[in-house]
Amino acid sequence: MFKKPLADLKTSAPLRSSDRRKLRQRVLQSYLALPPEEGDGLVPDGLQSQKFSTHLDDPGVVYLSPEGDPLWFTVGKGSEELIPTGKLQFSTFMYTLWKRPDLLPFLSTPAPVVPKLIGGADLMIPGDQLVSITQYHRDALGPPLAVGRMAVSSDTLRESEEVDVKGKAVFVLHTWKDALWDMGPSKKADPPAPRPIQVSSETEESAQPSGNTDTQEGTNTGENVPESVPDDGGNELSTAADGAAAPEGNGASTATLTPEDVSHCLRDALLQAIGMSLADVPPSTFPISASTFWSSYVLPARPAQALGAYGLTDASAIDVKHSTFKNVKSFLKASAKEGLLKLKETKGDVVVTAVYPQHPAVAGKRPHRTIGDIEAKAKKAEDREQKEKEAEEKRKGEIHVAELWKPFGTTVPLFVAAEKDTSELYTIADIKNIVNGYISARGLINANDQQYINVGTDQALANAVSIKGEDTPEFMKRDDVLKRVRANMQTWHEIRVEGRDTVRKKGEVKPISVLVKIRQGRKACTLVTGYEPFGLQADDLAEELRKVCASSTSVSPLHGKPNALEVMVQGKQIKAVTDLLIARGMPKKWIQCEDQSEQKKKK
Numbered sequence: 001m002f003k004k005p006l007a008d009l010k011t012s013a014p015l016r017s018s019d020r021r022k023l024r025q026r027v028l029q030s031y032l033a034l035p036p037e038e039g040d041g042l043v044p045d046g047l048q049s050q051k052f053s054t055h056l057d058d059p060g061v062v063y064l065s066p067e068g069d070p071l072w073f074t075v076g077k078g079s080e081e082l083i084p085t086g087k088l089q090f091s092t093f094m095y096t097l098w099k100r101p102d103l104l105p106f107l108s109t110p111a112p113v114v115p116k117l118i119g120g121a122d123l124m125i126p127g128d129q130l131v132s133i134t135q136y137h138r139d140a141l142g143p144p145l146a147v148g149r150m151a152v153s154s155d156t157l158r159e160s161e162e163v164d165v166k167g168k169a170v171f172v173l174h175t176w177k178d179a180l181w182d183m184g185p186s187k188k189a190d191p192p193a194p195r196p197i198q199v200s201s202e203t204e205e206s207a208q209p210s211g212n213t214d215t216q217e218g219t220n221t222g223e224n225v226p227e228s229v230p231d232d233g234g235n236e237l238s239t240a241a242d243g244a245a246a247p248e249g250n251g252a253s254t255a256t257l258t259p260e261d262v263s264h265c266l267r268d269a270l271l272q273a274i275g276m277s278l279a280d281v282p283p284s285t286f287p288i289s290a291s292t293f294w295s296s297y298v299l300p301a302r303p304a305q306a307l308g309a310y311g312l313t314d315a316s317a318i319d320v321k322h323s324t325f326k327n328v329k330s331f332l333k334a335s336a337k338e339g340l341l342k343l344k345e346t347k348g349d350v351v352v353t354a355v356y357p358q359h360p361a362v363a364g365k366r367p368h369r370t371i372g373d374i375e376a377k378a379k380k381a382e383d384r385e386q387k388e389k390e391a392e393e394k395r396k397g398e399i400h401v402a403e404l405w406k407p408f409g410t411t412v413p414l415f416v417a418a419e420k421d422t423s424e425l426y427t428i429a430d431i432k433n434i435v436n437g438y439i440s441a442r443g444l445i446n447a448n449d450q451q452y453i454n455v456g457t458d459q460a461l462a463n464a465v466s467i468k469g470e471d472t473p474e475f476m477k478r479d480d481v482l483k484r485v486r487a488n489m490q491t492w493h494e495i496r497v498e499g500r501d502t503v504r505k506k507g508e509v510k511p512i513s514v515l516v517k518i519r520q521g522r523k524a525c526t527l528v529t530g531y532e533p534f535g536l537q538a539d540d541l542a543e544e545l546r547k548v549c550a551s552s553t554s555v556s557p558l559h560g561k562p563n564a565l566e567v568m569v570q571g572k573q574i575k576a577v578t579d580l581l582i583a584r585g586m587p588k589k590w591i592q593c594e595d596q597s598e599q600k601k602k603k
Helices: 016-028 035-044 087-089 111-118 153-157 201-206 259-277 290-301 305-309 330-339 370-394 407-419 428-441 459-464 477-489 536-550 573-583 596-603
Strands: 048-051 060-063 070-075 106-109 129-135 138-151 168-175 210-216 220-223 225-228 236-239 341-346 349-355 399-406 452-454 476-478 490-497 504-505 512-519 523-529 553-558 561-570 591-596
Touching: 016 035, 129 168, 168 305, 259 290, 259 330, 290 330, 290 370, 330 341, 330 349, 399 428, 399 596, 407 428, 407 459, 428 477, 452 477, 459 477, 476 477, 512 573, 512 596, 523 573, 536 553, 536 561, 536 573, 573 591, 591 596
Parallel strands: 106 129, 512 591
Antiparallel strands: 048 060, 060 070, 106 225, 129 138, 138 168, 210 220, 225 236, 341 349, 399 490, 452 476, 490 504, 512 523, 523 561, 553 561
16 A cells, blocks of 8 residues: 555644544554553654555555654545554554554464565455564564455454465555655664564464465465464464465465355445435436446446455456346346336336435445446556656657856956856856845845845946946846846857757857748748757758648758758748647747738738
8 A cells, every 4th residue: 555655745743632632542442452551652642643645546644653653544535443553663652563563463474475565465365354464483473564454354264274265365554664664764673573472282283384375476485374363352363375375376366256246246336336326316317228327337336345355357257247147137126126226127128217325225335445446547547647658758859948148258257256167058047046146145235225236336247237338337226237247148059859969059049930921923932941950950841841731842042041941831831830840849939930921911
């Protein structure tokens, strides 16, 4: 859940005393094994709260120690469940998750699996119990390295020693070294050493390695080692979970999805659709054909958690043909008999004429994350990625033009006095900062009117703003000072295009000219000049304009400038030429258009 940086991290705020007391009570109620006197240690004074969103857009709240380490967190809209982090041990109080490894029931996993958990994998073998995950050590209890929610019941875990049960065991919420861990100042701390434990001979016998296991990626991770796991009642369970691995076999494995399981998932989807999507639709929405009702409402509402619970890579297995009903019509008829909806049969088919959101099964249904949500998010991410790729491709061909100035003549003493390099090229923003800093450092702001600068009292500044043949005034507005300084500097320009060498030349850069003229009496033509400094070629432009405009084009030397070429295209083609230049990466600012044919008509 926190394998990537948090998407939207708000500013932390101190927790009020009343809220801290409520949080303390919630901790003690959630973890009944804790004596009341330990509440202040786990919810210390000075606690802070901070809202966040994960990279999957799940909202949450994290509670931070006074030092800034995350101690508890909740995930999910409106969630009240407090989940301990691995950093409880860094609070200034003695009771912590690493110091109190019995705070949660735990599962053990071999060392090679731990990096996979930190990388975002879930623990494989389908429960709702919060558990910690430790590294397996013979005759020792390792520190918790991950916190998650059980995907299977404790009975299923017991059965996994004797029956080939496959799929996920734990949905991992938080791990050592993930983005949540890295929030606090103690992020570089290493886990404590394993604690020796006493085990009975019977437990030792059950803890022997029992074969090899494979990860979801199909790579062998080592031995499949059962470890005792206390359940809610303090009993000990045994599991063979080894991280992102199934108990036996090669390659990715999944739990068996029975027709009854599929029917249960589809009924959950129907309840969700009725309670969420269809509850507020206008009556005119009905009747809805069975196929539309199924594809637009039921299928998108299938529970997303079923994918993880059964190790499915897609939702195709959760389909009515794999259920006990075998077809949509039978499923809808059974749902109508239950009172969830109303059907009408027409020409051998059925249509849905009404749904009943007030039905107890719908009203009591807890909303779940749907496959439709996942698909919509995936589509959104795909569209965003596509747009980013298109923008990246566009940026690669963009022509970046920068106007630069170099200290020259009367402005050199000013830059020397300001301790700036007189051989450097400066942007307009650089010049503004240098001049403003110089004015402030020497106290040249007029005391009577602060928009004026006392130019006459500083020789370097007076020289920098002087104009030949004119007297330099004693006072000048700040904007006028900046304009004059820039006017007395030497003009340069820089043109950058990705994949090509940067061009820096002395002189002012001029925009590309796109000019419409009347030639040979009444024929209009469009002339393009001044494109060479931007790396554009005459022959390429002429060929592309010939195709785009479906007109004849030509290239000829520009009159009076033998080293420059003029591209001519027949007709009034200002828009076509402009669009082509912009597509080639030319900023619109550097395209100057003029239609002299219209001016001639007016005359």
